[in-house]
């Protein structure tokens with residue numbers, strides 16, 4: 149104290165300054181103590197004094213939703229587009245008759261339009277915008293079995309573009325209604341016609357886009373950004389969720405974007421991971437992989453398989469192709485709903501049916517960790533798969 153008085157007397161000008169410095173420290177200290185006390189309260193340290201409303205009122209589900217969007221701590225999203233991706237990985241404990249299963253389901257039906265395709269559409273449209281190929285007021289043309297079309301219709305509505313989608317006649321009414329609800333023009337093309345016909349749904353969208361100078365052809369089948377989206381987003385999520393502990397990855401293919409992107413990433417991380425393509429009977433992937441003459445015929449499962457191999461489809465990352473029938477796929481999808489409460493589409497059912505075939509064929513009932521991609525929701529096929 150003596151020293152302090154001495155200091156004040158020696159330098160009268162500093163008296164006020166030092167006084168305010170002390171005041172400042174005292175206020176800061178008090179604020180700190182209040183902060184610590186509030187922190188202890190909010191963590192429930194004094195339950196006998198206060199009821200911890202904050203903790204009790206936030207349910208487990210709400211906490212999970214908040215976690216999905218850590219950017220905006222309050223859990224508010226700025227756009228539906230922020231909710232694409234970060235889908236759950238669910239261990240299936242009741243699905244398999246072999247008791248506790250080693251199947252892990254990547255649940256892509258948790259995306260906003262209930263399918264995996266939200267991921268590639270957002271990723272690719274952002275790239276088209278960056279490259280100045282997609283400009284305000286443009287129309288986006290695409291051929292789709294309905295999922296890419298639904299994602300395109302929704303994201304085009306949010307970003308202010310128009311969408312024209314060509315689909316095969318077997319497309320479920322739910323998917324067609326969804327695309328129209330988002331304002332897309334949906335053109336239904338004949339199913340089962342020659343792949344080279346201008347009326348085939350995959351050619352029609354391209355032909356229409358050529359007559360419209362203010363447009364782009366989205367082209368999920370040839371554009372490598374489709375693969376890149378899965379390599380840089382979907383695959384990283386899977387790797388993180390599984391902590392890298394994966395023996396098999398099974399994903400149905402059409403453009404090949406999912407299996408090529410995720411397969412490449414997983415093989416780079418660990419070449420021992422086996423990549424399996426489940427293929428519907430009637431699609432050409434099985435014959436292509438095993439070097440047979442390509443034969444295609446119609447089948448009912450939507451989204452999986454194809455009557456040709458697309459340019460972006462990288463078979464070098466695939467170890468095995470296993471076939472499934474419509475009955476096996478729809479049967480497995482129905483069983484998934486009844487045993488796990490997960491409503492999935494037919495291609496998910498096909499992938500699960502193949503997972504079971506794979507498990508059956510494994511020596512000594514090895515308990516390997518199998519990740520199965522469930523690309524879309526059964527809500528898109530209520531009238532086709534689930535109606536009694």
Ligand code: PMP
Nearest residue numbers: 401402403404405406451495523
């Ligand atoms: N399942 C469903 C239901 C699909 O819509 C698609 C895409 N058409 C796939 C699987 C295959 O995905 P990809 O195009 O990435 O091979």
